[in-house]
Amino acid sequence: MAVCSTRVRRNALFLAACLLALADGAAAYAQSAGAATVAPDNAGAASSSATSDGQSVEAPVITPSADVDVMYELASPQGDVSTHQRMRWQVATLRQRLDPEKSAVFMLTSWQNRTLSVVDMGRKRVSVMPVPGTQQLTPPGQPAMIGSYARLGSSVVAGEQCTVWRTKDTDGHPTDACYTADGVLLQVAQGGQITVRAVSVQRTAQPDSLFVIPDGLKQEAPAHP
Secondary structure: OOOOOOOOOOOHHHHHHHHHHHHHOHHHOOOOOOOOEEOOOOOOOOEEEEOOOOOEEEEOEOOOOOOEEEEEEEEOOOOOOEEEEEEEEEOOOOEEEEEEOOOOEEEEEEOOOOEEEEEEOOOOEEEEEEOOOOOOOOOOOOEOOOOOOEEEEEEEEOOEEEEEEEEEOOOOOEEEEEEOOOOOEEEEEEOOEEEEEEEEEEOOOOOHHHHOOOOOOEEOOOOOO
């Protein structure tokens, strides 16, 4: 799928694209496939996968294997301003909803039909487009199959244990992503700055109604960045 650098993407739609990438997993940051360099710390989320030559490597589980409701704090590039964005995930239907803080706009992604819908309740408009890029969603509970990862250690974010993995974003910047054992992304850091951090995590059933486009909205063509 489309990849973005969390250093520079800061409007609502770009933030949505970033979090879509994050929820899709660290593969969304990686530029190329390859074997991971595994640090000595063995705690946290990890599974074995294989390279094209059959070599076994470790990689994080990158798609949540249970319904979850996460509130993220996102830092500005300067680190002096932060916003919040809520991500809700329904594992049975592979659907995701993103709600930026204090915005009438929210984003719905269906991985079963690979559509991204941007819903603007203020303007009573909806734009439906294909999910950016060509990368497929890693099945829930499965290790990432694309990208290089180095296990750095473990951490606790929002009261949850997670494992920190080093990879790269599309600009080639080293990116550290912390995943729980069941595939929930809790934190992203670049250049020593935390850019995305979970402040609350709730594993509760997410109702179908959250992922339905409201009736009565006018369809419009997607905006170009």
